[in-house]
Amino acid sequence: MQCAEALKVQAYFDGEADAMTAVALEAHLEHCAECAALLEELHALRTALRREIAYPQAPAALESRIAAALDREQKSRRDVPGALPLRGRLRSFWTGALSGIGATAAAAGLAFFMLAPPHADLPEQLASAHIRSLMPDHLIDVASSDKHTVKPWFAGHADVSPSVADFESRGFRLVGGRADYFDQQRAAVVVYQHGSHIINVFSWAAADRGLPGSTTRNGYHMEFWRTGNLAHCAVSDAGWNEVSALVKLLQTLEHGDSRE
């Protein structure tokens, strides 16, 4: 059986561990022979791959073929602005391309790269913040399943005070809270766990700017909603149904809060 730290050893080797984790891991490596051996194996494998695997360059003929194709494409763009001759072919290609390979994920990835949605910046910031939170030791600043511990913690650490509750009986366990610097303010993040999935719920003051609709970035689902002048977004790699279920629970809770 592998040491529980094996994935951290790999992250450390790949230069993806933060400083704190790296220090802790270096201490761990001193006395865990298994992890020390793993680190050596990772080195050996990389050295072999980088030494032995050919790094072929794109053939010169291909480069000039591509340059010529780009020239043609550029010319046709100029000649027929807004009506690309290849457009029809392009669409049927994508339909074919997407059918084979997990259409949702591929579409999300493409939408991310190829379209410039009106709120391009916001989901991107949220996806980055979510991904950052999944790095070792970044997830939680205050670890507690007690809403009476988590909520007051935000008072001193974030600019807003979100609703906090433990929905363990409904499958969403409160695991803690965190402050993230986001949209030029200290956003409050409440962290829930559903099965093996982490769901980060971001809350920040957003005046009356519009929010994007539900979206998927890099495979993470995001659902946005608003209460008063607070904007919220739940981000997770859990399924849409799970994310929506948590959002509904939170919305019900917030209604209750405002009536109190």
Next chain:
Amino acid sequence: MDDRRARFDAQILPHLDAAHRLAHWLSRSSPDADDIVQDAVLRAFRGFDGLRGSDAKAWLLTIVRNCCLSTLSQRQRRSFVPLPEEHDVQDGHAMIADTPDPESESIRRDQRQVLERLLAALPEEHREVLVLREIEDLDYRQIAAVTCVPIGTVMSRLARARAALKTSWQRQVEGESRAMR
């Protein structure tokens, strides 16, 4: 040459070698690799206005990957079989789909050929994550973007891919030392 084209050439074309390598590895050095790259670059050119400061290399490789998958799936529907994500790594050789048995093949001394063959024999998911990490030197975030999976999946997939390659490599070495005796 207009300004858009000049920006495209400056930002995207430096990654042509990387695009070509990825197409080469994903298509198992099929003769289609060149066509795939050309197709991908043209698509990148059409969608270039949407790039906006994102990572140009990861973006181009995402398009190359999609073009590869669609070409391969048109050719042979079998090409992309998702592997179970939650599996344990102990039995690395179960992961090596349709590998020619290293021992039954005539044993090649050339380590380069051996490694290339072992890498080519890995399933797509493992091969692509290894190529993106070890050969193209992308970080986890970039790999997650290119392969459209969460970072956690990148980490576990990479661990399994490395374990699988290590296992097949060890078996190869053991096979050779038996043959020497």
